[in-house]
Amino acid sequence: xxxxxxxxxxxxxxxxxxxxxxxxxxxxxxxxxxxxxxxxxxxxxxxxxxxxxxxxxxxxxxxxxxxxxxxxxxxxxxxxxxxxxxxxxxxxxxxxxxxxxxxxxxxxxxxxxxxxxxxxxxxxxxxxxxxxxxxxxxxxxxxxxxxxxxxxxxxxxxxxxxxxxxxxxxxxxxxxxxxxxxxxxxxxxxxxxxxxxxxxxxxxxxxxxxxxxxxxxxxxxxxxxxxxxxxxxxxxxxxxxxxxxxxxxxxxxxxxxxxxxxxxxxxxxxxxxxxxxxxxxxxxxxxxxxxxxxxxxxxxxxxxxxxxxxxxxxxxxxxxxxxxxxxxxxxxxxxxxxxxxxxxxxxxxxxxxx
Numbered sequence: 001x002x003x004x005x006x007x008x009x010x011x012x013x014x015x016x017x018x019x020x021x022x023x024x025x026x027x028x029x030x031x032x033x034x035x036x037x038x039x040x041x042x043x044x045x046x047x048x049x050x051x052x053x054x055x056x057x058x059x060x061x062x063x064x065x066x067x068x069x070x071x072x073x074x075x076x077x078x079x080x081x082x083x084x085x086x087x088x089x090x091x092x093x094x095x096x097x098x099x100x101x102x103x104x105x106x107x108x109x110x111x112x113x114x115x116x117x118x119x120x121x122x123x124x125x126x127x128x129x130x131x132x133x134x135x136x137x138x139x140x141x142x143x144x145x146x147x148x149x150x151x152x153x154x155x156x157x158x159x160x161x162x163x164x165x166x167x168x169x170x171x172x173x174x175x176x177x178x179x180x181x182x183x184x185x186x187x188x189x190x191x192x193x194x195x196x197x198x199x200x201x202x203x204x205x206x207x208x209x210x211x212x213x214x215x216x217x218x219x220x221x222x223x224x225x226x227x228x229x230x231x232x233x234x235x236x237x238x239x240x241x242x243x244x245x246x247x248x249x250x251x252x253x254x255x256x257x258x259x260x261x262x263x264x265x266x267x268x269x270x271x272x273x274x275x276x277x278x279x280x281x282x283x284x285x286x287x288x289x290x291x292x293x294x295x296x297x298x299x300x301x302x303x304x305x306x307x308x309x310x311x312x313x314x315x316x317x318x319x320x321x322x323x324x325x326x327x328x329x330x331x332x333x334x335x336x337x338x339x340x341x342x343x344x345x346x347x348x349x350x351x352x353x354x
Contacts, residue, residue, distance in 0.1 A: 037073055041066045047216045051192045051202045055216060059162045060224060062216050071132040072158055079131055079164045083171040086263060088128060088155040091225050092218050093187035094179040095245040097312045100124035100155060101284040103175065106260045107153060109271070114279050121294055123309055131156045157219045160228030171239065173263065176229035179245035180348050181222050181337050182321035182330065185212050187314060192218065194311045209329055213336055223340035230346045246318050252281050286316040319350065 045057040055062045058069045081087075088103055090096045101119045104127045105112075112118060118127060131154050156163070167174075185208075193202050203211065215221030233242035241262040248255045256277055260266050267277055282288065289295055290313040299306040321330070337348060 037070050038066075040073070041069050044069065047211070047214075048203070049200070050189070050208050050211065050218070051195065051200060053200055057216075059159070060221075061159050061162060062218070062220055064218065068132070072162060075131045075156070075158065076162065076164045079166060081164065081167040081170040081172050082152070085152045085154065085170070085172040087167065087172060087174045088153070089160070089174055089176045089229060090155070090157060091178065091184060091220070091222065092157055093184055093191055095177045095248070096155065096157075097124050098245075098284065098286060098289070098316065099175070099177050099248075100128040101289065102256065102280065103153060103259070103263070104128055105280045105284055106256070106263060106265060109276060109280065114283055117283060119283055119289075120292060123294055123298075124289070125155075125312075128153050128155045130154075132158065159219070159225050160232050174229070174232070174240045175243065175259065175262070176233065176240060177243050177245060177248075178226045178229075180318070180321070180350070182325060182333060182350075183245075183318065184222060185209065185217075185333070186321045186324045188212075188218055190314060191311060195307045205324070209325075209333075213333060221340075223337060226346065227341065227344060230344060234345075249318050253277050256281060286313070289313065290316075 041056065041058075046054040047057075047062070049055040049064060052064050055064055056066060056069050057063075058072060063069045063072065086103070086107075088096075088099060090099070101124050104124075105117070105119060108118075189205060189208050211217060212220070212222070215224070219225060229240060230242055233240040241259070243255065243259070257267055257272075271277070295309050295313060298309050325333075341347065
């Protein structure tokens with residue numbers, strides 16, 4: 001297993017001549033590409049945004065802004081995946097902030113003491129960086145060939161069909177986490193409203209729900225996003241693990257061990273006897289993460305905005321949609337999702353089921 005924490009730090013601290021040359025070449029290429037990106041984006045379909053003036057559709061999926069689209073384009077062009085790497089993929093508000101430290105802790109167990117673990121002092125989004133944010137934070141994409149670590153961990157919200165070709169061509173593993181669409185909608189609505197552009201009046205919950213049902217949502221349509229990874233998991237089960245947020249909540253020890261096995265670092269019998277699985281779940285619990293100072297103070301760069309880290313934590317409950325959606329809303333969304341997923345074998349239930 002690789003020490004991912006130190007490997008991730010190296011992404012922005014490479015000082016070798018090779019790394020500097022790589023960064024300079026990339027910056028020059030980006031300058032040449034900016035005009036073409038702008039030209040392409042100007043032709044894209046757009047709709048009224050939930051909390052921005054417009055959302056833009058690129059390759060069948062929706063992004064909050066033109067910079068969001070450009071971030072995806074740059075990932076597609078510049079990210080070079082390797083066979084050893086692991087990619088966590090999610091729709092926003094589907095358990096991302098929980099699964100990042102879980103996967104990080106699995107990969108680094110034995111190297112990090114639980115009392116002084118990096119999870120206690122580092123934001124999940126810094127532990128496992130989003131690929132799209134390299135552009136937004138003006139960080140050069142890493143020259144992976146120059147890194148000594150054999151394995152790296154990344155995250156993305158990008159749909160399967162929009163992943164860089166290097167990811168598809170590699171033998172790297174993808175962990176996809178999905179969540180009941182009704183909880184995704186509610187959590188996304190409140191998240192976006194907490195980070196809304198001050199110059200734009202946010203949509204009401206009824207208006208946002210209408211957009212969600214049309215498929216015009218943050219990295220959506222929901223059904224197309226989940227189906228892309230679901231079908232990939234059926235075709236390449238050794239490369240794509242499809243997980244449900246509700247399953248992890250219902251039986252966390254079982255699914256944590258399943259996750260570790262897929263990642264190539266299963267828990268030994270001795271580790272299980274020593275309670276390592278329990279310690280990781282305790283360390284990465286919603287209660288613990290949401291109460292840490294590092295997750296309640298400071299800001300995180302999301303796109304072109306700096307937002308408070310605290311807004312990534314709300315409730316994390318299964319079935320919270322019952323407190324926010326009317327019966328008509330529930331019936332309508334259930335029918336849409338059932339129709340969109342028909343024949344795929346993928347279902348979502350209002351109760352927690354496997």
